[in-house]
Amino acid sequence: MKLAAIEASSCTISMNVLIILSGIADAKLQLPRPVSAETLQALRASHALLSPFDEAALELGLKLRDADPTVQLTALVAASTAQDKLLQHVASFRLDAVLAYPVQQIPAWNSHTLASGLSSFVQAQTGSPPDLVLMGREFGDEDDGGVPTATAHALGWPLVSQAMHVQHAAPGLLHILRQFGTVQEVLSQATPAVAAVTNHARNKLRHPLLKNVMAAKKMQFTLQPLPQDTAAHTLTLASVDQASAPERTEQCQMIAGDVSTQARALAQLLLTFGETP
Numbered sequence: 628m629k630l631a632a633i634e635a636s637s638c639t640i641s642m643n644v645l646i647i648l649s650g651i652a653d654a655k656l657q658l659p660r661p662v663s664a665e666t667l668q669a670l671r672a673s674h675a676l677l678s679p680f681d682e683a684a685l686e687l688g689l690k691l692r693d694a695d696p697t698v699q700l701t702a703l704v705a706a707s708t709a710q711d712k713l714l715q716h717v718a719s720f721r722l723d724a725v726l727a728y729p730v731q732q733i734p735a736w737n738s739h740t741l742a743s744g745l746s747s748f749v750q751a752q753t754g755s756p757p758d759l760v761l762m763g764r765e766f767g768d769e770d771d772g773g774v775p776t777a778t779a780h781a782l783g784w785p786l787v788s789q790a791m792h793v794q795h796a797a798p799g800l801l802h803i804l805r806q807f808g809t810v811q812e813v814l815s816q817a818t819p820a821v822a823a824v825t826n827h828a829r830n831k832l833r834h835p836l837l838k839n840v841m842a843a844k845k846m847q848f849t850l851q852p853l854p855q856d857t858a859a860h861t862l863t864l865a866s867v868d869q870a871s872a873p874e875r876t877e878q879c880q881m882i883a884g885d886v887s888t889q890a891r892a893l894a895q896l897l898l899t900f901g902e903t904p
């Protein structure tokens with residue numbers, strides 16, 4: 628069952644939203660030679676893009692501000708340098724603040740240590756602590772999706788996974804539309820909370836205004852390392868190798884003949900699929 632879209636909210640109570648973003652290397656580029664942690668980092672630094680999940684998280688923050696202009700949006704970006712074009716791109720959406728930490732400090736695959744640093748950063752925002760943290764469900768395009776979960780655990784906040792839309796329903800209360808298996812559901816979630824955002828047609832990132840793009844190019848940014856717990860576990864990446872193609876174990880049959888002959892043979896295969904010879 629697919630639930631109807633969430634109704635627009637008339638709530639005008641201000642809310643602070645922190646969007647944590649991490650770029651990925653352009654997937655259209657070839658892998659560097661040789662493949663190593665260092666060459667992959669260099670590729671990401673020179674050709675960084677927001678992943679579809681990062682874009683979706685940013686769009687959800689922008690939609691919250693569309694519904695209520697008093698919503699405060701802050702982005703924390705994992706950047707290669709202070710001149711990282713990713714920072715300019717994020718700033719072109721006219722956020723209230725764009726902060727950055729060096730992506731080399733803690734790799735995204737070390738989710739426990741990175742979550743500890745992100746949690747310490749959030750807890751240090753005592754002046755205007757965030758009510759909601761938005762992150763792509765695969766932070767930094769790590770397929771295990773461990774960073775949002777580990778960050779919520781480190782904060783001691785509830786996590787809403789597979790989030791697709793967020794509405795500020797009332798002070799201290801959010802309505803979050805999420806993917807749940809083959810259906811969609813709306814959760815009533817108290818703040819503070821972490822939402823791991825998935826991509827969907829309804830949260831495709833808009834294009835920034837040209838005047839904001841030009842203004843962002845003149846901005847100056849600084850990198851501030853994340854607070855790091857000296858007692859946190861430290862992992863070392865031993866090596867990076869290209870994944871090998873899986874070995875085919877199923878039998879393969881080539882169908883010869885003209886199109887009509889091939890169509891009849893394929894139809895017969897489909898009709899008898901699964902039958903024991």
